[in-house]
Amino acid sequence: MKRTGGVGLAALASIIGDEAFGALVPRGTTPGDEKRFGGLPQFPNFAPKAKRVIYLFQSGAPSQMELYDWKPKLLERRGEDLPASIRNGQRLTGMTSGQAKFPVAPSIIKFNKYGKSGMELAEILPHLGDVADDLCLIRSMYTDAINHDPAVTFFQTGSQLAGRPSIGSWLSYGLGTFNKDLPAYVVLTSIGSGRKDDQPLYDRLWGSGFLPTEHQGVKFRNTGDPVLFLSDPHGIDRETRREMLDDLMGLNQERKAVMGDPEIDTRIAQYELAFRMQTSVPELLDISKEPASVLEMYGPAVKTPGTYAYNCLLARRLAERGVRFVQLFHMGWDQHFNLPNAIKLQAQDTDQPSAALIKDLKQRGMFDETLIVWGGEFGRTVYSQGDLTETNYGRDHHPRCFSVWMAGAGVKGGLTYGETDDYSYNIVKDDVSVHDLHATMLYLLGIDHTRLTFRYLGRDFRLTDVFGDVVKDLIR
Numbered sequence: 001m002k003r004t005g006g007v008g009l010a011a012l013a014s015i016i017g018d019e020a021f022g023a024l025v026p027r028g029t030t031p032g033d034e035k036r037f038g039g040l041p042q043f044p045n046f047a048p049k050a051k052r053v054i055y056l057f058q059s060g061a062p063s064q065m066e067l068y069d070w071k072p073k074l075l076e077r078r079g080e081d082l083p084a085s086i087r088n089g090q091r092l093t094g095m096t097s098g099q100a101k102f103p104v105a106p107s108i109i110k111f112n113k114y115g116k117s118g119m120e121l122a123e124i125l126p127h128l129g130d131v132a133d134d135l136c137l138i139r140s141m142y143t144d145a146i147n148h149d150p151a152v153t154f155f156q157t158g159s160q161l162a163g164r165p166s167i168g169s170w171l172s173y174g175l176g177t178f179n180k181d182l183p184a185y186v187v188l189t190s191i192g193s194g195r196k197d198d199q200p201l202y203d204r205l206w207g208s209g210f211l212p213t214e215h216q217g218v219k220f221r222n223t224g225d226p227v228l229f230l231s232d233p234h235g236i237d238r239e240t241r242r243e244m245l246d247d248l249m250g251l252n253q254e255r256k257a258v259m260g261d262p263e264i265d266t267r268i269a270q271y272e273l274a275f276r277m278q279t280s281v282p283e284l285l286d287i288s289k290e291p292a293s294v295l296e297m298y299g300p301a302v303k304t305p306g307t308y309a310y311n312c313l314l315a316r317r318l319a320e321r322g323v324r325f326v327q328l329f330h331m332g333w334d335q336h337f338n339l340p341n342a343i344k345l346q347a348q349d350t351d352q353p354s355a356a357l358i359k360d361l362k363q364r365g366m367f368d369e370t371l372i373v374w375g376g377e378f379g380r381t382v383y384s385q386g387d388l389t390e391t392n393y394g395r396d397h398h399p400r401c402f403s404v405w406m407a408g409a410g411v412k413g414g415l416t417y418g419e420t421d422d423y424s425y426n427i428v429k430d431d432v433s434v435h436d437l438h439a440t441m442l443y444l445l446g447i448d449h450t451r452l453t454f455r456y457l458g459r460d461f462r463l464t465d466v467f468g469d470v471v472k473d474l475i476r
Contacts, residue, residue, distance in 0.1 A: 050369060058350070137416045
């Protein structure tokens with residue numbers, strides 16, 4: 001096998017350029033914009049408040065009424081049919097459209113006031129209550145989608161139709177990353193205790209769409225190698241692996257000279273990233289040196305790979321190593337039946353680790369430069385799906401209003417924003433669309449969402465399409 005070594009790598013850098021190869025590229029004089037790997041020179045457009053994002057996506061749609069949007073007056077209306085004036089002709093899913101009645105189901109979970117702000121949170125969220133004054137709770141989110149797949153796709157890509165780049169891919173493309181030895185965009189998944197047969201997740205949800213494929217999210221698996229083929233084959237040592245990659249690079253360079261396909265550049269860069277990850281990823285996943293106090297803070301499940309608690313700790317470790325966008329997908333929230341018991345189990349999964357992530361980032365001096373987002377794809381109906389009893393009920397999909405929260409860089413802590421009606425069915429004040437949320441997230445990262453575009457099929461696409469307004473009231 002011919003050895004090319006440094007000569008091959010030097011040729012690689014000259015062919016595919018600094019950004020694809022991951023060379024350190026100084027970025028002008030924008031305050032807070034340190035040197036980074038990749039990205040576009042015009043971004044950020046202004047001084048960012050956040051350097052990175054940790055998105056805690058709750059797949060399956062948490063019920064806002066059991067967690068964040070308390071409606072005590074509904075106790076007096078239990079079992080009554082939802083008034084037609086409230087429903088106002090809203091379309092229903094096939095799961096409840098055939099019901100003869102739509103009985104109002106008040107939450108049987110109590111709420112408490114937390115923090116100096118007096119934020120109202122469910123009693124099954126005591127750990128989040130401890131950090132209530134760091135949360136910016138939005139009760140007035142809405143979406144255009146009523147079923148899971150288009151709704152999750154909408155939150156990920158700004159479109160209900162599959163094929164657009166995910167939000168993490170947009171950020172990788174525009175801002176790059178701070179660590180050339182790890183992906184700019186990492187995805188972690190966990191299955192909740194509330195419903196084991198929840199809606200599936202598809203790899204396209206963190207795909208790069210029409211952006212170069214180097215910007216797609218890299219999913220870490222929960223068993224075996226965290227990334228497929230990360231380990232060297234049996235009998236192949238590190239030096240031999242390097243020689244193989246150098247020869248493969250030479251072949252790819254020859255192919256690029258003939259075909260002119262820019263995706264070949266991406267392929268070469270990804271091989272090189274994978275080689276570097278063979279060293280960086282094992283160190284990342286080794287939590288044995290974490291202080292006992294930190295592990296205890298995240299809860300007993302933190303030592304079990306694939307749990308939400310474990311992934312929250314990994315998110316912090318990825319963030320402190322310079323990864324730009326970390327996304328956790330936690331399943332189990334699709335509670336059409338047995339909701340009271342199932343949502344308590346989901347809260348046990350997520351409450352303590354979510355709060356611990358905030359506390360951990362604060363004690364490491366990273367909270368004020370990290371944007372944390374928690375939420376699902378839509379909300380849940382006030383009426384019961386199926387039978388309503390004293391102790392049990394279910395809820396159908398509800399896109400008209402639901403709750404998410406943000407915390408960290410540039411966000412007003414202790415703020416409860418937006419209002420819904422007495423049935424948590426319609427927004428009555430300060431509505432926030434999916435596009436608005438995306439625009440606000442990009443703004444906190446120093447990006448004018450109308451300027452982060454990519455030309456494809458003859459038009460300029462962006463994450464927010466032709467919509468979206470920055471919600472300045474959420475920003476300090």
